[in-house]
Amino acid sequence: MGFNECQDLVNKYIEWLKQSISYADKEGICEITTPFLDRHNDCLQIYVKKDGDNLILSDDGYILRDLKLSGFEITTEKRKQLVNAVLSGFGTQLRVDEIVTVAKADNFPQKKHNLIQSMLALNDMFITARSMVESIFKEDVEKFLRLHEIRFTPSVKFTGKSGFDQSFDFVIPSSKDQPERVIQVVNRPTRQNISFLIFSWADTKEVRPVKSTLYGFLNDTEQSINAELESALEQYDIKPVLWSKREEYLPELVA
Numbered sequence: 001m002g003f004n005e006c007q008d009l010v011n012k013y014i015e016w017l018k019q020s021i022s023y024a025d026k027e028g029i030c031e032i033t034t035p036f037l038d039r040h041n042d043c044l045q046i047y048v049k050k051d052g053d054n055l056i057l058s059d060d061g062y063i064l065r066d067l068k069l070s071g072f073e074i075t076t077e078k079r080k081q082l083v084n085a086v087l088s089g090f091g092t093q094l095r096v097d098e099i100v101t102v103a104k105a106d107n108f109p110q111k112k113h114n115l116i117q118s119m120l121a122l123n124d125m126f127i128t129a130r131s132m133v134e135s136i137f138k139e140d141v142e143k144f145l146r147l148h149e150i151r152f153t154p155s156v157k158f159t160g161k162s163g164f165d166q167s168f169d170f171v172i173p174s175s176k177d178q179p180e181r182v183i184q185v186v187n188r189p190t191r192q193n194i195s196f197l198i199f200s201w202a203d204t205k206e207v208r209p210v211k212s213t214l215y216g217f218l219n220d221t222e223q224s225i226n227a228e229l230e231s232a233l234e235q236y237d238i239k240p241v242l243w244s245k246r247e248e249y250l251p252e253l254v255a
Contacts, residue, residue, distance in 0.1 A: 036116055038066070038123050046115055054102050057115045061097040063122045075222060078136055083122065090118035137187045137219050137243075138169060144246060145170065150253050152183070160203030168200075168214075177255040179211035189218045194229045198236045205237070214238045215249070 020035035030048040038044055047058050064074070074080050087093055091114050092101040099118055103111035145152050152170045160166050170183040184200075186193055194216075201214045216233055218225050220242045230240040241249050 032112070034116060036120060038063075038120075040066075044116060044119055046112065046119075048112075051102075054104065055108055055111075057101050057103055057111055058095075059099045059115065059119050063099055063119050064094075064097045067122065078140075082136075086121050087118050090114045090121070092118040138185045140243075141169070141183070141185050141217050145172075145253075148250060148254055156182075158204045158208065160200075161206050162203050164203065166200045166204045168204075172253060174209065174212075175255055178252060179213060180209050181253060182208075182212065182214045183217060184214060185217045185219075187219045189220075189223075189225050189229055191226075191229065194232060198232065198238065201238055202236060215241050215253075217241045217243060217246070220244050 017035065022033045024031045024033075026047070028049065032046050032048065034044050034046065036044045044059075045062070047060050049056050049058075067073070072079075074083055083094065087099060090101075091111070092099050094100075099115065099122070101111050101115050101118075142154065150172060152172050154170055155167070156171045157165045157167050168182050169185045172178075172181040172183070174180045182201075182204075184197055186197060197216055205212065205214070214237075216238050218230075218240055221244070225240070225242060233240045239249070
């Protein structure tokens, strides 16, 4: 492809972009509708208002409202750090629930582009919201083990008596004082997830060394754990470890 053909493609893209953008005056605030689509295939809109010599660009809180509807709320410090890291990469920030950036007339195009990019980046979080939070909690458990110099093997599979492979997050090998300790992280301790954990261990326990013990690390940072679920785990010789009380189990994990 020659230079002229390449330039022609760029010019066509710019022309399409110009034709696809619309704007309206909303009581002194400029509403700009862009051709960039969110997860609902709706066009993203941004809002611009004058503040002295500055221009304040905002999404009017749309992205975070939409994330909340998908089940992703910024309720913990870890999530706040994650969102702020995404936004700072584009030079934008949160003001209450709005994504905003400040521009001058001469850098407005770049600032507008940065705001749209940050909106798209946060919008994509809905796709990975649940798996991302699960991954964060699993990383927290791993950091806890490393902090206390607990030796472990991550991501192991055991073949159960059923013949099916059962996956577990960590295994602490046996020592002269303690048997093998298996750890499974449960980010959302629902009845369904606890039942699945019980089945996995019941299928696995008989083929593991004698006194091998499973510890279920339960995330109670965002919700309290139903006592019945803890009791159910104990009935199947699974030790429920509430994340808020993890330090209490150090003696038997370190040994």
